[in-house]
Amino acid sequence: MGALVGLRNLNVSRNKLSGDIPISIGNLRSLESLDFSNNELSGSIPLSLSTLTFLSHLNLSYNNFSGRIPLGHQLQTLNDPSIYEGNNGLCGFPLPIECSDNKTTSQSFALEKGNGPEKYAGAIIGFAVGAWTVYGALLLNKAWRVAYFVFVDNMYDRLYVIVILNWARIMQK
Structure with missing residues (x-):
């Protein structure tokens, strides 16, 4: 999937897909719309998803995702909680569910670290x-x-x- 670098829209909703979202999803730099809703995907949402700078539509609802929603660039602009609806294991912004661990600052710092003057x-x-x-x-x-x-x-x-x-x-x- 990560080799489809020119892909702009990806809709694989309602296909009973299972497993994790591949980390290589971050290679799809031209992606504007991504819909993985109503599948049986699980695991955590990959941090590489936040590097998709053209992403303006995202739907990960009704899967089995768990863990913290990655912070960073583009995902912070997609602040509609319905994007993540039906994933009872998710926590963090934009959901009202706070995460019990203290990884928010370290995760966002790690993402932002390479984008300042030191870059x-x-x-x-x-x-x-x-x-x-x-x-x-x-x-x-x-x-x-x-x-x-x-x-x-x-x-x-x-x-x-x-x-x-x-x-x-x-x-x-």
């Missing part, structure tokens, strides 16, 4: 080191600095001539 720290550091390598070399080596500015001036002159010639052609027509 881009490597790219930022790499950019800074690369930029200072180039600018440092230009700053310290006069011959390279002169060659660089001569190159930039020549490119500016060429671009200016091309723009002026094309503008003249357009005005003639």
